[in-house]
Amino acid sequence: MEVCFDKKWNRWNTNSRKWAFTKDPSTAVYTECEKDEIIPMWVADMDFATPDCVINAIKKRLEHPILGYTVLPDEYIDAISSWQERRYNTKGITKENILYQNSVLGGLASAIKVFTLPGDYIVTNQSTYIGFQNTVKDLGRNLAFSDTYLDNDGIYRMDFEQMEKTIIDNKCTMMIFCSPHNPTGRVWEKWEIEKIVSLCHKYNLILFSDEVWADFVMQEGIKHIPTQSVNDTAKQLTIACYSPNKTFNLASLIGAYSICYNPFINSRLKRAGDCTHYNNPNILTVTACIGAYNDGAQWVDQLIPYIRKNQEYMYNFFMTRKGVKTYMPQGTYNMWVDVSECGKDMDTVISQLLAVGVIINDGRPFRGPTHLRFNLACPFENVKRACEKMKSVFEEK
Numbered sequence: 001m002e003v004c005f006d007k008k009w010n011r012w013n014t015n016s017r018k019w020a021f022t023k024d025p026s027t028a029v030y031t032e033c034e035k036d037e038i039i040p041m042w043v044a045d046m047d048f049a050t051p052d053c054v055i056n057a058i059k060k061r062l063e064h065p066i067l068g069y070t071v072l073p074d075e076y077i078d079a080i081s082s083w084q085e086r087r088y089n090t091k092g093i094t095k096e097n098i099l100y101q102n103s104v105l106g107g108l109a110s111a112i113k114v115f116t117l118p119g120d121y122i123v124t125n126q127s128t129y130i131g132f133q134n135t136v137k138d139l140g141r142n143l144a145f146s147d148t149y150l151d152n153d154g155i156y157r158m159d160f161e162q163m164e165k166t167i168i169d170n171k172c173t174m175m176i177f178c179s180p181h182n183p184t185g186r187v188w189e190k191w192e193i194e195k196i197v198s199l200c201h202k203y204n205l206i207l208f209s210d211e212v213w214a215d216f217v218m219q220e221g222i223k224h225i226p227t228q229s230v231n232d233t234a235k236q237l238t239i240a241c242y243s244p245n246k247t248f249n250l251a252s253l254i255g256a257y258s259i260c261y262n263p264f265i266n267s268r269l270k271r272a273g274d275c276t277h278y279n280n281p282n283i284l285t286v287t288a289c290i291g292a293y294n295d296g297a298q299w300v301d302q303l304i305p306y307i308r309k310n311q312e313y314m315y316n317f318f319m320t321r322k323g324v325k326t327y328m329p330q331g332t333y334n335m336w337v338d339v340s341e342c343g344k345d346m347d348t349v350i351s352q353l354l355a356v357g358v359i360i361n362d363g364r365p366f367r368g369p370t371h372l373r374f375n376l377a378c379p380f381e382n383v384k385r386a387c388e389k390m391k392s393v394f395e396e397k
Contacts (some may be wrong), residue, residue, distance in 0.1 A: 001298055005048050005306045008379050018043035022359050033357035034316055037282075039386045040359045041376075044182075044334070046249040046377035051299040054153055054248055057291025058284055070283040072100055079293035080242075080257060086297065088214065088226050093259060099270055102279045104241045106130050110272035111239055112139050112174065115206040115265075121170035123205070125158060127336075127368040129182045132210075138314040144170040147369065148184065154327045156186040158196075160195050167203050174206045175199075179227060180213040183336050183366050183373045185329025187217055190225050197227070197234040206265070209240040212256070215247040216306050218328040219330040228261065235261040240271060247300060248292040255285030290368075307333045310376040310383045321394035333377040336363070340370035342394055349393065356389040 011019045018040045021027040027040060049184045075096045075163060079264040084090040101107035116122065118140035123236075124132055126145035136143050146163035148156050166172070177196055200207045209227040217224050228235045243256035273279035311328060314335055318324045321339035339349050349372070350362055363371030 003051075003299055003302045005303065006379050006381065007049070008381065009047060009049060011047065011073070016045075018045055018047075022391050028362070029359045031357055031359065037357040038169070038359065039357055039382050039389070041375045041378070041382075041386060042359050042361045042373070044174065044375055044377075045251045046333070047379065047382070048249060048303070048377065049247045051296050053295035053299065054250065054288045054291045055101070057287050061284065061287045065270070067283055070281050070286065072281050072286065073290075075290050076281075076286050083293040084226075084242075084259075086168050088224055088229070089270055090226050091230060096263070097261055097266070099258045099260070099266065099273065100279070100281045101241060101258050101273065102276075102282075103254050104210055104243055104256045105135050106276075106279065107174065107239070107241045107256060107258045107269075107273075108132070108135050108208055108210070109139060109181070110269055110276070111206065111208050112136065112267045114272045116173045120173045122174045122176060123163065123167055123170070123172040124176040125178065125181065127183055127363070127366045127371070128176075129178060129210075131367050132178075133365075133367075141182045142170075144172055148181075148186075150327075151291060156181070156184045156332075158192060158195075160199070164199055167199060172203070172205060172225065174208060176338050177207060177209045177227065178213075179209055180224060180331030181215065181236055182213060182332055183334055183361075183363070183368065183371070185218075185332045185334055187219070187222050187224060187330040187337060190230055193227055193230045193234070194223060197230060197237070200237055201233050205237070207234070207238045211240050212243045212246045213332045214242060216304065216307075216333055217331050218304060218333075219328070222330060224331070228259065237262070237265075239265065244289045244292040244296075248288070248296055250285075250288055250292070252329060253285045253288055255282055255289065257289075263278055267379045306380070307377055310378070311335055313380070313383050314374065314376060314387060317390070320395075320397055321390075322397050324394055335374040335376055336368065337372045337374060338368075338370055339372060339394075346370060352393045353390070356392060358386045358389050358393075 081093040121142045121144045122146045144166050146166050147159045214224045228238045240259045318326045325338040361373035
């Protein structure tokens, strides 16, 4: 089965946030460019068609005209367990370990409500996903940020000494860990995850591990290591969240699942989800997950090298621009670009990008004060066009 990711789909008039917001004057990504000149590279969904295995599974379910309340079928649990074993070598996941979550952030919210108190501090890496920040803030908790830095090889690393000090100084009660990391694209090594687990164990922190980017390991020779797999301690203190939505472009179906091996933690997490009264399984989300995990592996295996080609092309473009720094991400389909030395302030850079129709994420809400986040999960032709447009924004070396 050969998949053509070059096809350009018209997403106008489909209620796509990624596209529609660019023509909404009330949004920060509004541009006056004509529609056919706009290249959205911001919201983290893909401009590729959801694979046939998912669409066909949904169509088959819709042949039955009743969409009443549903329970999680054994096929759902089996599909997750099989995917986890085949893709990440995680064995022995049972029904007792898996909870349906309305979303990853919904699962995070449940964990925060159960295992922290209003006013508590939760530690996470800097830079960090906007959704984590908003969820913590909206629940009346606080974030404490642990630094990341670029080493001499251009690889983002965690500062564990500073992390431990941050945990102590803020009396943190939980850690939010993003693996692979959004927005930097770092795929953490086993020893790094072990250090995270050790600190959480030492200071009695619940570890929430967001692993929705697990399928997007872009660099050959490395792999995603599930946080819970590094040792027995990790299995007992970690709640891990996954979702097929990022991998198979199902964002509007919401839906995720958590894996937890500690019965006490899992029972409390389930109770918190039950108390929201909206965390019941969505029948089409469940159906889509089964279709994706049972029959989507070949599609993913073709997707990854295609996106890698996009990343390589944009990386090579930025290497020719004055004062722009980036690196090849190990994971995710994003690119994290530092424009601190390009001779322009952030507002100027972003306004000039909007003016030529290249729509990106301002890195400042991600706590990247001089960074831009590019989403490169799109047809290769869009990447080439975007780079051509950006020649007027970033000066050639």
